[in-house]
Amino acid sequence: MNIKKIFKYEPQHKYDFNIQSTENATVQDLNSEKLDQKVNMSLQENLEFIQSKFNTLISSDVVIRKFSLICKNQKYKAFLFFIDGMTDSVNINHFVLKPLMQRNQQSKNKSAPPKTRQINLSSFANYIYNRLIPYNNLSQETEFDKIISDINSGNCVLFVDTLNIAFDIDAKGFKQRSIERPQIENVIKGPQEAFVENIRTNTSLLRRLVNNQNLIIENIEIGELSKTKCALCYMQNIANGDLITEAKFRLNNISIDSLISSGELEQLIQDGPSAGIPQILSTERPDKCVKAMYQGRAVILVNGNPYALIIPSVMTDFLASPEDSNLVPLFANFLKVIRLIALIITLLLPGMYIAVTNFHQELFPTELLFSILVARENVPFPIIFELLLMEVSFELIREGGLRTPSAIGSTLGIVGALILGDAAVSANVVSPILIIVVAITGLSSFVIPNFSFGFHLRVYRFIFTILGYICGFLGIGIGIYVYLATICSIKSFGVAYVSPISPNISGFSLKYFVPPFWKQEYRNDFLAPKKQVSQDKYSMKWKKNN
Amino acid sequence: MEKINNKEAISLTISCSLGITVFISSQIIASECLSSSLINTGFISLIAMGLTAIICILYKKFIGISFLDITEFVGGKFLKFIVGTAFLFYFIFTLAIVLCKAVNCLQIVYYPMTHPNYTVLLFVITAAIACNLKNNGFLRATFILVPIVIVAIFFIFAGNLKNFNYENIFPLMGNGVKATFIEGTTNLFTFGGIAYILFLPQNLKRPDKFMSVSLISTAISSILLTFVTATIILMFNKNVTSGQLFPLYIAVRYIEFGTFFQRLDSAFLLIMNIAICSFLGIYSNLCLGIIKEITNISDIKPLSYCFVLLLYASTILIDAKFELEFMQNIFFKILFFCVISLGLIILILANLKKEFQHE
Numbered sequence: 001m002n003i004k005k006i007f008k009y010e011p012q013h014k015y016d017f018n019i020q021s022t023e024n025a026t027v028q029d030l031n032s033e034k035l036d037q038k039v040n041m042s043l044q045e046n047l048e049f050i051q052s053k054f055n056t057l058i059s060s061d062v063v064i065r066k067f068s069l070i071c072k073n074q075k076y077k078a079f080l081f082f083i084d085g086m087t088d089s090v091n092i093n094h095f096v097l098k099p100l101m102q103r104n105q106q107s108k109n110k111s112a113p114p115k116t117r118q119i120n121l122s123s124f125a126n127y128i129y130n131r132l133i134p135y136n137n138l139s140q141e142t143e144f145d146k147i148i149s150d151i152n153s154g155n156c157v158l159f160v161d162t163l164n165i166a167f168d169i170d171a172k173g174f175k176q177r178s179i180e181r182p183q184i185e186n187v188i189k190g191p192q193e194a195f196v197e198n199i200r201t202n203t204s205l206l207r208r209l210v211n212n213q214n215l216i217i218e219n220i221e222i223g224e225l226s227k228t229k230c231a232l233c234y235m236q237n238i239a240n241g242d243l244i245t246e247a248k249f250r251l252n253n254i255s256i257d258s259l260i261s262s263g264e265l266e267q268l269i270q271d272g273p274s275a276g277i278p279q280i281l282s283t284e285r286p287d288k289c290v291k292a293m294y295q296g297r298a299v300i301l302v303n304g305n306p307y308a309l310i311i312p313s314v315m316t317d318f319l320a321s322p323e324d325s326n327l328v329p330l331f332a333n334f335l336k337v338i339r340l341i342a343l344i345i346t347l348l349l350p351g352m353y354i355a356v357t358n359f360h361q362e363l364f365p366t367e368l369l370f371s372i373l374v375a376r377e378n379v380p381f382p383i384i385f386e387l388l389l390m391e392v393s394f395e396l397i398r399e400g401g402l403r404t405p406s407a408i409g410s411t412l413g414i415v416g417a418l419i420l421g422d423a424a425v426s427a428n429v430v431s432p433i434l435i436i437v438v439a440i441t442g443l444s445s446f447v448i449p450n451f452s453f454g455f456h457l458r459v460y461r462f463i464f465t466i467l468g469y470i471c472g473f474l475g476i477g478i479g480i481y482v483y484l485a486t487i488c489s490i491k492s493f494g495v496a497y498v499s500p501i502s503p504n505i506s507g508f509s510l511k512y513f514v515p516p517f518w519k520q521e522y523r524n525d526f527l528a529p530k531k532q533v534s535q536d537k538y539s540m541k542w543k544k545n546n
Numbered sequence: 547m548e549k550i551n552n553k554e555a556i557s558l559t560i561s562c563s564l565g566i567t568v569f570i571s572s573q574i575i576a577s578e579c580l581s582s583s584l585i586n587t588g589f590i591s592l593i594a595m596g597l598t599a600i601i602c603i604l605y606k607k608f609i610g611i612s613f614l615d616i617t618e619f620v621g622g623k624f625l626k627f628i629v630g631t632a633f634l635f636y637f638i639f640t641l642a643i644v645l646c647k648a649v650n651c652l653q654i655v656y657y658p659m660t661h662p663n664y665t666v667l668l669f670v671i672t673a674a675i676a677c678n679l680k681n682n683g684f685l686r687a688t689f690i691l692v693p694i695v696i697v698a699i700f701f702i703f704a705g706n707l708k709n710f711n712y713e714n715i716f717p718l719m720g721n722g723v724k725a726t727f728i729e730g731t732t733n734l735f736t737f738g739g740i741a742y743i744l745f746l747p748q749n750l751k752r753p754d755k756f757m758s759v760s761l762i763s764t765a766i767s768s769i770l771l772t773f774v775t776a777t778i779i780l781m782f783n784k785n786v787t788s789g790q791l792f793p794l795y796i797a798v799r800y801i802e803f804g805t806f807f808q809r810l811d812s813a814f815l816l817i818m819n820i821a822i823c824s825f826l827g828i829y830s831n832l833c834l835g836i837i838k839e840i841t842n843i844s845d846i847k848p849l850s851y852c853f854v855l856l857l858y859a860s861t862i863l864i865d866a867k868f869e870l871e872f873m874q875n876i877f878f879k880i881l882f883f884c885v886i887s888l889g890l891i892i893l894i895l896a897n898l899k900k901e902f903q904h905e
Binding site for chain 2: 472478496
């Protein structure tokens with residue numbers, strides 16, 4: 001040890017890294033992202049500009065292919081700009097580079113047939129467009145904003161010296177997931193196709209199922225930086241005009257840097273925060289979207305996300321399964337009743353249990369009450385602690401099962417449910433009846449078809465449990481009213497969330513239950529569609545004619 | 547407030563009467579008229595229908611116009627303020643007395659260790675939430691909840707059929723003709739919905755249906771009153787009907803529903819709690835609407851907290867300082883007749899003024 005250092009003062013050199021506030025810089029950067037610059041006639045300038053925008057010195061996947069283009073016996077410098085991995089290299093080689101780099105014979109060949117000669121050769125750009133690039137999806141662009149956005153989405157762009165336009169070639173060729181079975185919304189009898197990440201594949205799925213020229217698919221870009229492609233899809237002759245205008249207004253007035261998922265978009269376009277209650281239906285099933293569009297709703301697709309958003313959505317939609325329309329109405333409605341019971345159990349059972357055991361013991365027959373009391377005799381904790389302990393444990397098991405690899409996930413569930421529950425009862429930490437209550441509640445929560453809706457029930461369940469603990473049925477009654485009034489106050493794109501139950505506009509509204517398909521003569525009137533009637537009064541004409 | 551459709555308007559008006567019927571008036575009718583309660587119920591129902599019809603006829607020349615605007619038309623802004631305040635007082639009093647009665651009953655049955663002020667506070671917080679919800683949330687909730695409460699009332703009646711003592715309706719005239727038909731007229735206060743009807747037309751999507759909406763809601767309220775009174779009168783004698791608990795609750799305790807649920811009174815309590823919340827939501831929003839009209843405040847929502855504090859103070863004041871029996875049996879009735887008479891006078895004057903203007 002250096003003795004001198006003991007008596008010598010030296011200021012400490014701390015490594016202190018702080019991210020500086022970049023409020024102003026962010027604003028400037030955002031503004032500078034709006035590229036007003038147009039394509040220049042000088043190739044060098046264009047090259048420098050685009051190189052600076054794509055940081056080619058750092059980015060390894062950006063490809064700039066410089067070459068000479070021979071046209072009308074003249075040599076022009078040119079370059080192709082694309083991102084490796086997002087384009088189809090074979091197509092670029094065969095249908096872009098090859099025709100461009102070959103010596104143009106046709107310009108020399110005076111004996112060419114007259115039809116070919118009709119092409120306006122005076123325009124160099126048109127000549128390249130019409131003669132040199134044999135590609136089906138090709139456009140001429142002048143704005144760098146559009147060019148850069150297209151390059152980012154997998155296009156290849158050709159710049160030619162002396163031309164103040166660029167050729168935007170749709171040479172996308174990135175790897176993507178193929179259409180697979182739905183992961184969450186499984187059905188037994190219905191279609192087995194689900195959306196994928198690619199927006200164009202998804203729109204093609206919709207187009208194929210709708211099979212009608214009135215399907216409109218409007219593209220909207222969201223995100224100053226990400227410029228995520230979104231598609232608003234609707235049936236022009238059915239969907240309410242105001243609904244579509246409102247959807248476009250909301251989608252076009254989102255000021256964010258990036259949009260990655262439909263979940264983010266859902267938060268950005270919903271009417272209000274609404275205490276965690278989902279307002280927009282999210283689905284991975286094209287058939288569900290098509291059905292919604294035929295009812296007069298609109299569908300929003302987000303590129304890079306295999307989920308579509310259906311607007312407007314009402315509460316009954318979140319309790320409907322895609323299977324419902326494939327089943328005989330009797331069975332479908334039976335399942336709907338089961339779901340309704342599951343909803344009530346998920347939301348209220350723990351709260352009710354705690355209210356009954358703490359305040360309203362007279363509700364149970366004496367024998368049952370005795371058995372509950374006997375079961376709880378050796379449990380040292382208050383019932384609220386027991387219940388919250390088990391509920392939180394259940395949530396832990398569920399979350400743990402989701403986050404672990406699928407091979408272990410199921411095992412974790414079994415281990416958690418059986419061993420932990422059994423051990424807890426054996427150790428007198430909780431009573432057996434409570435395990436039953438928590439298990440039934442947990443099972444019921446799985447019956448809710450929509451994940452977001454089920455999630456909100458899980459959260460609200462804790463509120464009802466606390467209300468039941470504080471003041472029994474009085475608290476639960478107040479809770480039910482507030483919850484119901486809150487739900488009733490929500491609107492999804494101008495439609496009351498509890499429609500068609502309340503407000504009950506007219507007699508022919510489709511209510512919670514599914515009528516037979518032949519009886520579904522009218523579309524939901526709360527959607528105010530352009531076409532109210534969806535089928536003839538006698539849809540089964542074969543029956544009537546005979 | 548957004549415009550409401552006919553069915554919603556009917557449910558609102560029923561709910562307004564239902565709170566008073568279940569918690570206050572049915573017991574008063576049963577204890578005052580004894581065996582002639584059902585006759586009295588029928589009699590006041592007829593009067594209520596007539597009164598409703600008269601209001602609707604008087605409203606015919608003012609379709610879709612608010613009652614307070616009609617008052618302003620009759621006597622200017624000052625009269626509008628006075629009449630508005632009178633109705634406001636009546637509605638706040640109704641809220642306070644129903645709340646007071648319900649809370650007292652809850653305290654006796656389930657929460658003997660809890661001071662009623664805390665229970666009132668819970669309900670008042672609920673009212674504040676209901677006042678601050680957007681898009682007529684309270685109204686749509688009422689539309690869903692009212693049928694459940696109605697079914698509960700029918701269920702109590704049907705469940706107790708075997709417990710009924712049909713001799714209780716004899717002698718038919720109970721305490722006499724005077725008690726049934728003259729003094730019994732005061733029981734008209736059970737139709738609190740009539741006062742609400744005065745403020746309904748401007749909120750209706752189809753004001754032309756005002757008459758049918760009003761008559762249907764009064765008719766349904768009458769039927770419900772009949773069922774509630776019948777349940778009480780056929781089951782209990784005078785000692786029970788004049789007690790502190792509301793007898794409908796006691797009637798539920800007699801229902802035997804298999805072996806699983808031993809006693810259903812807790813379940814009834816749950817439904818009645820929801821009914822009180824619904825009642826609170828409607829009246830609170832109505833009161834805020836009146837305050838908005840008489841003060842011309844553009845945004846009434848922030849004032850809702852002051853209003854619920856006023857409601858809280860009124861309820862605990864009635865509970866602590868006044869004799870509940872006197873307040874509900876005498877003052878409430880007088881107040882009802884005052885506001886209804888005031889309403890009728892205003893409408894008659896407005897009609898006369900309009901006639902003179904035409905001439």
